[in-house]
Amino acid sequence: MIIIEFKAYGKKHQYQAIDEAIRTVRFIRNSCIRLWMDNKGTGKYDLSKYCKVLAKQFSFANELNSTARQAAAERAWSSIARFYDNCQKKVPGKKGFPKFQKHCRSVEYKQSGWKLSPDNKSIIFSDKKGIGKLKLKGKWHVWRFDKKQIKRVRIVRRADGYYVQFCVSVEINEKLKPTGNTVGLDVGLKNFYTDSDGNVEPNPRFYRTGEKRLKFYQRRFFRKKKGSSNRSKAINKLGRAHLKISRQREEHAKRLARCVIQSNDLVAYEDLRVKNLVKNHCLAKSINDAGWYQFRKWLEHFGTKFGRSTVAVNPAYTSQNCSQCSEVVKKSLSTRTHTCKCGCQLDRDHNAAINILERALSTAGHVGTWIIDPNACGDLASTVLGSDQVEQAGSMKQESPRL
Structure with missing residues (x-):
């Protein structure tokens, strides 16, 4: 499985439609978390069925593609399953109880709701959100793969623009000659x-090197009036600096x-x-x-x-x-x-x-x-990355907390 990413270009109303789709994903994900909290014994398939109920109750949820709604429910279940897994493993400290998401940056489609254009330079999203045709710019040629191999398409919002990611089911194995080292x-x-x-x-110390510039953008951000356009621009500048690092x-x-x-x-x-x-x-x-x-x-x-x-x-x-x-x-x-x-x-x-x-x-x-483990005895067992190792703490944000 590989991820191929392209920079997406569109018009202002298309970017607004992407933002609306991302807000809808956040709403569905949080609604599924609330359903799980209020109803004991709620499972993965119950959350998937609840997406259809939300689509009937709210018109903006119905505008989003059905597979995108299911993907939002899967996000909710992944946080719930992680909490159950930590409890079962008796992980010390906080177990990661699912929380409501305040900021969301992506919307994910499965194998419907989109299609690649014949010119091999753009993608068309066909749901009712009005995203439409986005131009793509990148180095990889995703069109050489069969469409059945593309399992997911994700639109990601970052500080420097919007990106389209393709999750392609293909194995890349390269055999090298033994070096003896x-x-x-x-x-x-x-x-x-x-x-x-x-x-x-x-050690390059990228954060230490760019810390002076980050503090400059942080001061500019806090000096701007809340809710103003200048404050939004300052947030974007700060986010770009964090993204570069x-x-x-x-x-x-x-x-x-x-x-x-x-x-x-x-x-x-x-x-x-x-x-x-x-x-x-x-x-x-x-x-x-x-x-x-x-x-x-x-x-x-x-x-x-x-x-x-x-x-x-x-x-x-x-x-x-x-x-x-x-x-x-x-x-x-x-x-x-x-x-x-x-x-x-x-x-x-x-x-x-x-x-x-x-x-x-x-x-x-x-x-x-x-x-x-030199102190352990018996046979060795392999481990998957992420099973008992926790990622870096979130104090060093890869991107700005808000865009």
Whole structure:
């Protein structure tokens, strides 16, 4: 399954129609959440049936395509199912009880309500919202795929305009020649990562670099009168600045992950719980700015695509244990050099990267993502990304909270 994205161009009334469709999606999703709250035992199919009831009661809901209404109900059920899953797993802390959505940025169609134009440069939305024909600009040619392979079409609103995304059911697998190399990665704040060979990748710190400009736009935003057009323009400027930083961070993580995967047969990295790490208010901004989650996500994606082994290792004591004699050498975070009585003297991160690789080599030959716990016994079990790892905390917004 791949996502192909195009920039969409239209007229002002078409953009207003897209905004109205997005508001309708938010209304249906929140109505389904309310139905679930008020009626015990409400299931996924009950929410899907409720969409038809909403369409009969409200004319603006009836104007939206039926598959788009069903997709909105599926969004509601996904938040409910996640809450049930967290309760069943007994996740510590808040379980993520479904909340009413205040801001929504996309509307999703299934395999009806749209069609590609014959000129291969635009898409036509045929529901009663009046979106009509949108011109598309992008590099991928979605028209080379069969229409049956396009499972979803989504219109996304961002600070710099509107985008159309196509979810295409196709598998892309590329086989690379074995390199005979293995590497362990230790991510950090001073350097983005240090590998087991001693190579260092600097941390670009995109948010820190653009923070001065962000504060400038924030001051301009708060000085404008509420409800004025100037305030809306200031919000858009702020959103564009946040969007640029998020794209820089994502592209940086993607580029590095691709290079690492293509150069090594096995890549080992730390199984970090970013949600717990950002509880340290002194380091939270720097941790979010580093983008460790994005880096891991792309490592696993390219590992699957190119048939490479990716191994997630429990990071416990990787910095304290000596990579030569396995002796525990306790050190604080301020101590950046590992010095052992056996004569081993390495950079702290380099020593940790070697330990990470050594723990991962026990699973050499397995393709996929594995979590290695040195204190556990028995067979190893694979894990899907997102099953027990939580994404980065939301304090570092990828985009402006409002558009």
